[in-house]
Amino acid sequence: MDINLWIGEATAYDKKQLLEVKRPKSWLKSVSAFANGEGGTLVFGISDDDQVVGLADAESDAERISEEIKTKLDPIPAVNLEFKEVEGKKLVLLHVYKGQETPYYYIGDKQRLAFVRVGNESVVADRLQLKSLVMQGAGRSFDAIPSPYKFEDMAFSKLKSVHFKRLNQSFDGSDFVSWGIVDNDGKLTNAGALLADDSPIRHSRIFCTRWNGLDMTSGLGEALDDAELEGSVIGQLQDAVAFVRNNSHRRWWKEDDYREELPDYPERAVTEVICNAIIHRDYMELGSEIHIDMYDDRMEVYSPGGMFDGRLIQQLDPMTVPSKRRNPLLADFFHRLKLMERRGSGMKKIIGEYKRFENLENYHAPEFSSNASEFHVTMWNLNYAMDVIKDNPHVVKAPEDVIKETGDVVKAKANVTKEFVKAQRQIYKLISQTPQINATQMSENMGISLRQVQRYLKQLSDLKLIVREGGRKNGIWKILDEEYEGFFKRI
Numbered sequence: 308m309d310i311n312l313w314i315g316e317a318t319a320y321d322k323k324q325l326l327e328v329k330r331p332k333s334w335l336k337s338v339s340a341f342a343n344g345e346g347g348t349l350v351f352g353i354s355d356d357d358q359v360v361g362l363a364d365a366e367s368d369a370e371r372i373s374e375e376i377k378t379k380l381d382p383i384p385a386v387n388l389e390f391k392e393v394e395g396k397k398l399v400l401l402h403v404y405k406g407q408e409t410p411y412y413y414i415g416d417k418q419r420l421a422f423v424r425v426g427n428e429s430v431v432a433d434r435l436q437l438k439s440l441v442m443q444g445a446g447r448s449f450d451a452i453p454s455p456y457k458f459e460d461m462a463f464s465k466l467k468s469v470h471f472k473r474l475n476q477s478f479d480g481s482d483f484v485s486w487g488i489v490d491n492d493g494k495l496t497n498a499g500a501l502l503a504d505d506s507p508i509r510h511s512r513i514f515c516t517r518w519n520g521l522d523m524t525s526g527l528g529e530a531l532d533d534a535e536l537e538g539s540v541i542g543q544l545q546d547a548v549a550f551v552r553n554n555s556h557r558r559w560w561k562e563d564d565y566r567e568e569l570p571d572y573p574e575r576a577v578t579e580v581i582c583n584a585i586i587h588r589d590y591m592e593l594g595s596e597i598h599i600d601m602y603d604d605r606m607e608v609y610s611p612g613g614m615f616d617g618r619l620i621q622q623l624d625p626m627t628v629p630s631k632r633r634n635p636l637l638a639d640f641f642h643r644l645k646l647m648e649r650r651g652s653g654m655k656k657i658i659g660e661y662k663r664f665e666n667l668e669n670y671h672a673p674e675f676s677s678n679a680s681e682f683h684v685t686m687w688n689l690n691y692a693m694d695v696i697k698d699n700p701h702v703v704k705a706p707e708d709v710i711k712e713t714g715d716v717v718k719a720k721a722n723v724t725k726e727f728v729k730a731q732r733q734i735y736k737l738i739s740q741t742p743q744i745n746a747t748q749m750s751e752n753m754g755i756s757l758r759q760v761q762r763y764l765k766q767l768s769d770l771k772l773i774v775r776e777g778g779r780k781n782g783i784w785k786i787l788d789e790e791y792e793g794f795f796k797r798i
Contacts, residue, residue: 318424318618319345322353324360326368326399331375335413338376340422340429341403342384342411343440345616345631347424352398361396369399379415382408410440424617425679435591436679439633449590450498450634451487454508458483458495461503464740465539472795473644486643487636497590498636501540504740511590512537513547513581513597517554521602532725534732540585540637542739544646545794546732547581547599548574552790553728554601558690569664571688572606576660576673578798580684582646583653584610586638592680604691608684613677620677625654646798657684664689730755730763731772735791738773742783 321337334349341347351372352362362368369388377383389400410421410432421432421440432440442448463478470478483489488499500508517532534550536543555571584597589612598609614620615631630653632638641647657673664670671687733753737744746764750757767773772788786792 318347318426318616318622320348320350321427321429322350322355322357324352324354325362326351326371328371331379332413332415332418335375335379335415336420336422336429337424338384338386338401338403339380339411339413339420340424340617342380342406343409343421343432344405344424346405347403349401349403350398351401352396359393359396359398361393362399365390365397365399372399372401379413381412381414381419382406384411407444409444410437423679425613426617426619426622430679433679435589438591439589448633448635450496450501450636451490452497453490453492453494454497454500456495456500456503456507458489458493458499461495461499462505462740463488463503463539465504465542466502468739469541469644469795473646486640496636498634498640501590501637502640504539504542506538506540508590509537510593510596511540511543513543513585513599515547515550515599515601517550517601521604523600532728534729538736538740541644541646542736544578544581544585545791546736548578548794549732549735549791551577551599551601551606556690569667569689571690572686573660573663573689575798576657576686577606579647579653579657579660580608580673580686582641584608584682584684586641586647587615587633587682588612589633589680604688606686606688608686610682611680613679613682617679620654620675620682625675626658628654646795657686661686661689727763727766730759731767734760734763734767734773735786735788738784738786742785743781744784745779 321334323334327333334351337347337349341349351368352360352365354360369390372388373386376386384406385404387402387404389402391398391400413420413422421437422429423432423436423440439449442452467478470476483499484491487496488502489495497508500506501511513536515532515534515536516530519529519531532550532554534546536546536550551572552574557568557570559568581597581599588597588610592611595611597611598607600607600609612633615633618628620628638647647653654675661670661673665672667689669687669691670689673687674685676683676685730753734749737749737752741748746760747757749764750760753760764773768775772786774785774787775782776785777783
């Protein structure tokens, strides 16, 4: 065994120069943190500057380690003590295994503290981390816990619609139990509450903003566009991707027999980033929502909750890091709908989508960072300051100049306001949930006058983005906008 693998400090291992008998908390906190996390190894006999110094009496120290663990940790974690001799010096390796009965507490010095591993440190678990450990020890996750809301009070039209579109089959009543929307006692789970059309979990919202410039304080004026997305997390995914698309450009130029396109951001990568933010965020963290901030040169996505196992993504290879699912029911649901992969390929897919454009002069790979309570993804605008494309004589037109092109018919995009774009998103959402909805009901839901709604409906109808089929009383609205309706087909 190469001892160099254990030298230094990381999430999976720690070191001590000697066994501190009078201050057992100094090393027992790492034992607690390892047991509460993914396990790890504590090496005794390594100095702070990573020199092998050894222990004077390794056998006696091992006995003391075993005794301290038995008397000062509750419950007692599974451990294994190992002796190693390096350069004629004896070391003790304390292997701590991932615990099944979390949280594991340090109970010395009239204290009862649970520790978790964050990067290379063992820190006291905060209220949310402790709550998560309790649920983990009980074999539960946030999304599987019964919610305080009644199943019969909720509608799931968005879920049913997407289920049919993605799987070409109806969502039956029995599926509510098998998919974890209600538990075996008929109670609506938190996963079910998040998937409901009008989700009562208000902090599940996504805030989207298109800023003018390179940061929030560029002095170039207020935000160009913003949206507060709520309701079903499936609808939020669709609406968030639509927001990014509506605030992006797509340059294209003609080759001999095909059209080459270059989006600001690859849509599959955008979808994956937002999907991961929804699936892996910590919903127990109240007062903090997902944020999507778009700037001229990049897009930043913030999600509450760091990596589930306490590691820091910036210290890992995102191409190989395994996924630890904080919300397994939601993850399985999105996987079964083929909106994401089941096992840790999200970041790999994001990087792979960008890698197709690595030959561009201004190519930047997506960047990932995290701490104990946050996860950040930065995606770079492929078209920002791209003089090669801008000056290319083959560039014919950009998407902002075109809505649809069919044969010889080209429809120019009307001058639309920020308010119209917002209203468009709201109307699409209302139609998706209730196709038979009328203008009066739209007015009540949107909080604007009936006259304004009628004006927006006429504008959308004139652009052939929506159509009313049937009579005024018994008819339904249908969305014709292929960019919006084709979202789940494209991915």
